[in-house]
Amino acid sequence: MRLERPFRIAFFFVLATVPLLFGARHPLIHALYSFVLLLAGGALLGINFQGPVRGLLTFNRLAPLLIILFILISAVSLPPSLVGLLSPARAAYLDSAVRYAELENVVTSLSYYAPGAMFYGVYGLALVLFFHAARSVLASAATVRATLWLITLVGVFEAAYGLLQATNPALGVLWLPSSVGAEDSARGTIIYRNQYAAFLNLCWPMSLALGLALYGPVPGKLELLRVRKGGISPVDRISFLFQKATIPFWSAGLMILALVFSRSRGGIIVMLLIAALFLYLLPFSRRRKGMLGGALLMFVIFYGGTIGFEGVIERFAFLYDSALARSGIWLGSLAMLGDHPLTGIGMGGYELLSPLYLKNVPATVWFDRAHNEYVELAIELGLPAMLLFLVWVGRGIAGCGADLLAGKHRLPGPAGTTADEMAAIGALCALAGFLLHAWTDFVWRLPANAIYAVTILAMLNASLPVKTSDDSAIAPGLH
Numbered sequence: 170m171r172l173e174r175p176f177r178i179a180f181f182f183v184l185a186t187v188p189l190l191f192g193a194r195h196p197l198i199h200a201l202y203s204f205v206l207l208l209a210g211g212a213l214l215g216i217n218f219q220g221p222v223r224g225l226l227t228f229n230r231l232a233p234l235l236i237i238l239f240i241l242i243s244a245v246s247l248p249p250s251l252v253g254l255l256s257p258a259r260a261a262y263l264d265s266a267v268r269y270a271e272l273e274n275v276v277t278s279l280s281y282y283a284p285g286a287m288f289y290g291v292y293g294l295a296l297v298l299f300f301h302a303a304r305s306v307l308a309s310a311a312t313v314r315a316t317l318w319l320i321t322l323v324g325v326f327e328a329a330y331g332l333l334q335a336t337n338p339a340l341g342v343l344w345l346p347s348s349v350g351a352e353d354s355a356r357g358t359i360i361y362r363n364q365y366a367a368f369l370n371l372c373w374p375m376s377l378a379l380g381l382a383l384y385g386p387v388p389g390k391l392e393l394l395r396v397r398k399g400g401i402s403p404v405d406r407i408s409f410l411f412q413k414a415t416i417p418f419w420s421a422g423l424m425i426l427a428l429v430f431s432r433s434r435g436g437i438i439v440m441l442l443i444a445a446l447f448l449y450l451l452p453f454s455r456r457r458k459g460m461l462g463g464a465l466l467m468f469v470i471f472y473g474g475t476i477g478f479e480g481v482i483e484r485f486a487f488l489y490d491s492a493l494a495r496s497g498i499w500l501g502s503l504a505m506l507g508d509h510p511l512t513g514i515g516m517g518g519y520e521l522l523s524p525l526y527l528k529n530v531p532a533t534v535w536f537d538r539a540h541n542e543y544v545e546l547a548i549e550l551g552l553p554a555m556l557l558f559l560v561w562v563g564r565g566i567a568g569c570g571a572d573l574l575a576g577k578h579r580l581p582g583p584a585g586t587t588a589d590e591m592a593a594i595g596a597l598c599a600l601a602g603f604l605l606h607a608w609t610d611f612v613w614r615l616p617a618n619a620i621y622a623v624t625i626l627a628m629l630n631a632s633l634p635v636k637t638s639d640d641s642a643i644a645p646g647l648h
Contacts (some may be wrong), residue, residue, distance in 0.1 A: 172213050177306055179209040183620060184319050188327060188368060191342065192359040192617035199616050200288070203295045206620070210298030213305070232561035233297050239554050241290035243515045244283040246276040255279060258508035280515020281522060289516035296623050303627035313592060313628060317379040317417075320621070324372030325420040328427035331355025331365065335430040336476055353480060355430040359615065366428050366436025367612035370602045371621045373424035373440075374447055375628075378595025380417030381451075382588035422468040429473060432484045434491070435609040443602040450573055450594045495540045495609065501527045502539045505548045513551035538614070542607035562604065569597050572633050589632040596629035 183205060187193050193202050253260035256279055267275050280286035306312050334340045334347075335355045341347040342360050350360045359365040428440050444465070448458045504526050505514055514522055520537035527536060539545035547555040573594060603622050606612050613619060 172216055173306060176209050176213045176302055177312065179205060180303060180306065181315070181319060184316070184624060185323060187620050188323060188617040189358050192364060192368070192615045193620075194360070194615055199292075202616055202620070203288075203292045206299040207291065207295035210295065210300075210302035213302040214298060217305075229561065229565060232557055233293070236550070236554050236558055237290050237293040237297065239550070240286055240293060240516050243279040243512060244286035244290065246278050246283075248276060252277060252279060256509055256512045259512075259514075278515070279512045281518035282515055285517025286515040296619065299620070300623045300627050303624055304630050307628050307631040310589075313589070313631070314379075316624070316628065317375055317382075317592065320372050320624075321376040321379055321417050321420045324369060324376055324424045327357035327359070327365070327372070328355075328369065328420075328423040331357040331369075331427040332423070332430060332476075335427070351432065354432045355427045357427075359617065361615075362431040363433045363435060363606075363610040364612050364615040364618060366431045366433035366440075367603060367606050367610070367618050368615070368621065369424045369428045369431075370436060370440055370443060370606065371599045371618065371625060373421045373428070374443060374595040374599040374602075375592070375625065376417045376421040376424065377447065378591045380414045380421065382591040383414035383417065418464075422465055422472075425465060426469050426472055429469060429478075429481060430476060432481050433610075434484055434488055435606055437481070439602045439606045442605060443598045446601060447594065447598045450598070497529065498527065498536055498539060499541050499544045501529065502544055502548060506552070509548070509551060511551050511553065513547070513549045513554070516549050518549055519545050538611040540610055542611055542613045545611065566597070566601065566604070569593070569629055569633060573597055593629055593632035596625045596632065599625050600629065 183202060187202055190198050193199050249260060249263060252263065259277075259279060259281070263275065263277050266272070278286070307316065332355055334342075334357075335353065338353045339347050342350055342356060343358055345360070350356050351362045354362045356362045356365045357368075359368060425440060428436055444462065448462055451458055451461075453461075502519070502523065505519070505522055519539060523536050523539075539548070543555075543559075546558065550558065573590075600622060603612065603618070613622075
């Protein structure tokens with residue numbers, strides 16, 4: 170494809186650098202990466218587009234575009250009469266402002282923060298274009314393998330930095346003082362430990378999948394060696410222990426260890442659920458699954474014990490009180506949805522209206538996030554768009570899960586599991602954890618997390634078999 174090489178360079182550059190400056194959370198950095206995604210993805214797809222337009226008219230392609238279109242429309246100025254028809258509460262607030270300020274010929278948008286809604290619309294379009302462009306280049310086995318190695322290296326860097334912060338409380342995030350963020354907790358370059366834990370939960374399943382994909386051919390080679398030599402020498406066993414699959418395995422263990430010492434309760438619980446799902450989907454015997462799970466557990470216990478789990482355990486002692494507090498925020502925030510059920514308040518509007526609706530919160534406390542992505546997104550989008558989003562996500566995850574479960578019952582073990590199938594298992598588990606963690610925190614709002622999730626979704630889409638017109642399967646591999 171034309172521009173494929175420049176896009177691949179931009180693709181790897183984004184993945185390698187987007188977590189480094191606080192997860193690209195600064196508005197200027199966020200805008201820069203959005204521009205790169207929009208330019209690179211749009212150029213690759215625009216120049217190389219082939220095929221009938223009707224191929225674009227599928228639910229999975231139309232749903233995100235319709236949501237993005239709605240977000241952009243919510244940022245457009247409309248006459249007060251139309252705003253009153255679509256969002257009576259918004260019109261009432263506008264009428265009060267007009268009377269107090271004595272304004273004339275007023276027009277306004279459905280969104281309470283039109284610039285924010287416009288940016289989120291463009292950012293969403295950039296992610297969609299980036300997904301489709303990444304999906305096309307990830308059809309190459311070499312690109313998939315390189316992407317998994319890059320995710321592993323970035324993840325282990327964040328994990329090592331986070332463990333240094335957990336063992337050295339004076340170490341802050343980059344040039345920021347240690348008091349910024351949760352002191353004594355691993356948080357890497359991302360500051361907020363829950364978003365950091367969500368990032369590692371995206372990375373470690375991919376690293377583990379890479380290790381298992383590289384490990385797959387090794388048992389067969391050792392068996393051939395044993396038959397040829399009549400046994401396996403100590404040198405052969407040592408070379409087996411230190412073959413290249415060891416690096417991703419150790420990297421996954423370090424990421425899990427750093428996640429534990431982030432002390433993110435939601436992140437740790439989600440990590441356990443991801444591990445359970447990963448082991449369940451692996452087409453291995455129970456013995457092999459037990460060995461893999463036990464090895465990861467022993468790794469965390471042994472190395473974590475040298476740091477000490479007291480702080481982690483102490484955090485879980487307040488889990489019930491924290492759950493009550495957050496559920497109170499969710500229930501209080503839902504009043505915004507009750508006033509704006511059809512159109513929502515607009516993307517980015519929650520932080521502006523939360524002081525007005527959260528009645529039982531002290532005046533000195535400001536909740537700019539609902540600590541639940543589903544609640545906040547429903548408030549900002551409204552019920553129709555949120556329902557479309559949930560159907561789109563649920564339909565996609567269920568379809569991918571069904572494909573992997575079908576493969577689970579026909580694959581014999583590590584030697585018979587192809588690398589693309591292993592990548593698909595890791596990707597589905599990482600995305601499932603990303604969706605679960607969003608119930609307790611605002612992990613989707615960090616650009617680094619969103620871009621990695623879109624990349625992993627593209628890899629999942631590229632790794633699963635695609636049915637052609639003659640029902641034959643096409644599945645790119647890593648070998």
